[in-house]
Amino acid sequence: MTVNKIISRAIQELKCGQIVNLGIGLPTKILDHIPPNMDIFFQSENGLLGAKKIATDAPINYDLIDAGGAYIDTRNGASFFDSSVSFAMIRRGKIDVTIMGAFEVDQEGSLANWKIPGYFSPGIGGAMELAQKTPKVIILCSHNDKKGNSKILKKCKLPLTAKKCINRIITDKAVIDVTEKGLILKEIAAGLTVAELIEQTDAELIIPQNIGTF
Amino acid sequence: MINKQIAIEKAIAAIPNGATIMVGGFGDPGTPFSLIDELLKQGQRNLVIIKNDANEDAIGISKLIKNNQVDKLITSHIGLNKTVIDLMNREKLKVEFYPQGILAEKIRNAGAGCFGFLTDIGIDTEIIDKSRLIYFQGKELIIEPALYADFALIHARRADKYGNLTYGSSAMNFNPLMAMAANQVIVETYQLISSAEQSPESVHTPSAFVDSIVKIDSLTHEY
Numbered sequence: 295m296t297v298n299k300i301i302s303r304a305i306q307e308l309k310c311g312q313i314v315n316l317g318i319g320l321p322t323k324i325l326d327h328i329p330p331n332m333d334i335f336f337q338s339e340n341g342l343l344g345a346k347k348i349a350t351d352a353p354i355n356y357d358l359i360d361a362g363g364a365y366i367d368t369r370n371g372a373s374f375f376d377s378s379v380s381f382a383m384i385r386r387g388k389i390d391v392t393i394m395g396a397f398e399v400d401q402e403g404s405l406a407n408w409k410i411p412g413y414f415s416p417g418i419g420g421a422m423e424l425a426q427k428t429p430k431v432i433i434l435c436s437h438n439d440k441k442g443n444s445k446i447l448k449k450c451k452l453p454l455t456a457k458k459c460i461n462r463i464i465t466d467k468a469v470i471d472v473t474e475k476g477l478i479l480k481e482i483a484a485g486l487t488v489a490e491l492i493e494q495t496d497a498e499l500i501i502p503q504n505i506g507t508f
Numbered sequence: 509m510i511n512k513q514i515a516i517e518k519a520i521a522a523i524p525n526g527a528t529i530m531v532g533g534f535g536d537p538g539t540p541f542s543l544i545d546e547l548l549k550q551g552q553r554n555l556v557i558i559k560n561d562a563n564e565d566a567i568g569i570s571k572l573i574k575n576n577q578v579d580k581l582i583t584s585h586i587g588l589n590k591t592v593i594d595l596m597n598r599e600k601l602k603v604e605f606y607p608q609g610i611l612a613e614k615i616r617n618a619g620a621g622c623f624g625f626l627t628d629i630g631i632d633t634e635i636i637d638k639s640r641l642i643y644f645q646g647k648e649l650i651i652e653p654a655l656y657a658d659f660a661l662i663h664a665r666r667a668d669k670y671g672n673l674t675y676g677s678s679a680m681n682f683n684p685l686m687a688m689a690a691n692q693v694i695v696e697t698y699q700l701i702s703s704a705e706q707s708p709e710s711v712h713t714p715s716a717f718v719d720s721i722v723k724i725d726s727l728t729h730e731y
Contacts, residue, residue, distance in 0.1 A: 318587065339608060340534040340678050356537070356731055357665065357676035363535045363564070363588060374677055376684050377534070377560070378616040381609020385629070408605075412597055415605075416587025417561075422607040422630050457632035 299483070300434050301327055303464050303508050304393060307432055313337055315384070315424055317394030318362040320434045324393065325360065335371070337389055339420040341380050344372025361420070384420065385427045392428040394421060396435045398450045401497040403460040403472035405433065406452035418455070425456035437465035437494060444496035446470065446477070467491055469508060470499070481506040511669045512721045519694045519720045520546040523659055527552065530615065530660040530690050531559040531569055532683035535588070538675065539568045540663040540696045541730040543722065547661075548572055558582040558615070558657055560608065560682050562592040567730045573601060582655070584608040605635065612685055614655035619688025619717075624653040660690030664713070667697040671718030672711040680712065687713045696722045 301323055308314060310333040316322045325336060325347050336345040338360045345360055346369040360366045375383075383389065398406040405425050409415040425431055435445050446463065463470040468491055469481035478500045482491055484507045492499060520543060523529065529547075533539030548571050555578050562583060563570045570589055572578050580602040586592045595601040606614065607629050617625055626649040630636055640651040662683050665676035673695060675683055687693050700723045 338678070340537075341681050342678050355677055356727075357679040359535055359537055359678055361534075368677075374680055377608065377612035377681050378685055381612055384609060385627075415593060415596065417583060417585035417603075417605045418607045418630075418635070419585035419587070420608045422633065422635075423609045426629060453634045454632060456630075 297323070299508070300464055300466055303469065304432065304434055305329075307393075307462070308332065308334055308391065310334065312390040313343070313388060315339065315389050315392045315420070315428070316360070317392070317421065317424070318419070319395045321393040321395060322360055322362045322364065325366070335369075337380075337383065338366070339377075339380050339384065339424075341375050341377060342368065342372065343375075343383070344369045381420070381423055384423045387427055387429060389424070389428045391430045391432060392424040393432045393434060394424065396433045396445065398445055398447055398452050399433055399435070399460055399463055400447045400450045401472075401477045402449070403458045404450050405431075405455045405459055406450045407455050409453045411453070421455045425459040430462075431460050433460055433463045435463070435465055437467040442494075444494060446495050446497045448497050467494065469506075476500050478502060479505055481508045483508060512671045512718060513669050513700065513723060514720050516542065516546050516696075516722045516724070519543070519722050520550055522692065523547065523552050525552050526554045527659055528556040528558065528657045530657040530682075530686035531557055532660070532662045532681065532686050533563070533568070534560050534678065534681035535563070536568070536730065537677065538663050538679035538681045538683050539563060539730075540661045541568055541728060542724040543661040543694060543696050544568055544572060548575055548577070551575070551577065553577050554579050556580045556582065558655065558686075560584050560611065562586040562589040564588050565591045580604065582606070582611070584611050610652060611655070612682060614652055615682065615685040615689045618654035618656040619685055622654055624651055626650065627652050655689065657686070657690040658692065660686040660693045662687050662693060662695040664695050664697045666699040666701055667695055667721050668701050668703050668706045669721065670703065671695065671715035671721055672706060673697075673713035673718065674710050675712050684713045687717045693718050694720045694722065696724050698724050698727050
């Protein structure tokens, strides 16, 4: 339920004509839910521009996966390339929007999503280059961890993926913009009060007059 | 007559203990599972493996790591392999992480006969070795050395006996880069085509970079 809420809210961020990269986990699920009439090229860093959800009755091409390892298909106009070309595309800023997950984010817009020392270190993957070089970086994550701790912090504690790189954060509880002034609350989940959200958020939030709900 | 086709046993027997080996593939696609299985069988040890990821648990290079043949893994992402994360956490396996495109570029750079390049990726993070920072054209940048290897194990969808390679879909990934960067390049393919069937326009890796071609008889469940 909350997963679908985050994903459907994230899809509203996307526009026809964009090139979009989806990170492993929650973001790659966007591919399953994207309306078929949206003319978007999804870039997958393993070497594909133009990823499409595979139809349930379509034959599987075992050489064709997304970055998370799921079998996919290609859309019209798709292309394949090697990993150096894939990351040339990323570092050159040719990706319009990157949507990725996070362990922690902070009010300066810094991101930590590659290492929890001694516990779970998945590794960097494409995250540093995508976070540092994509014009629009959107983070999807649960607002709080399983123990209820806020993932939106004053300052990240985990090793950083990139400093001051995030533009927008979408959680199950809020849509927040990262600005020069700080974090601005744009939308709040239906049924939650601003006071409750502030209590569940470590970072300082700027609360404007008009806040949408989602 | 040039013919680079050799038996899998002979191709892998050229690899000594302690070798540095690049292994193609991103997840399953492009991983040379048959060459890896032969390496597992022959049991060379103290290997340094360079691969984008650790494959998933119990397949591909994960088997070499579990069999204690690997001292060090140079990689980008191992998030889909809890066994390898656990071995790293218990300090049974050295793991060196690079941003994925930097790993690719280090390999490409070696393949192009160069010694390194300058980048700003990761500049604000703990992965930076401060001794490699320089000021160049008004910017603080990192010197990233090229990454060479003794061997590359490559999976091609199609090859001819001269060693011209074509990759399938997203199975291309690191394969063409590694084929250029390693001193000895061993390629496996299920489709060994005749030179009459080969189209020069569809060759991704030209034969000059390839030393040995191994014809595999089937694509096992791992592929």
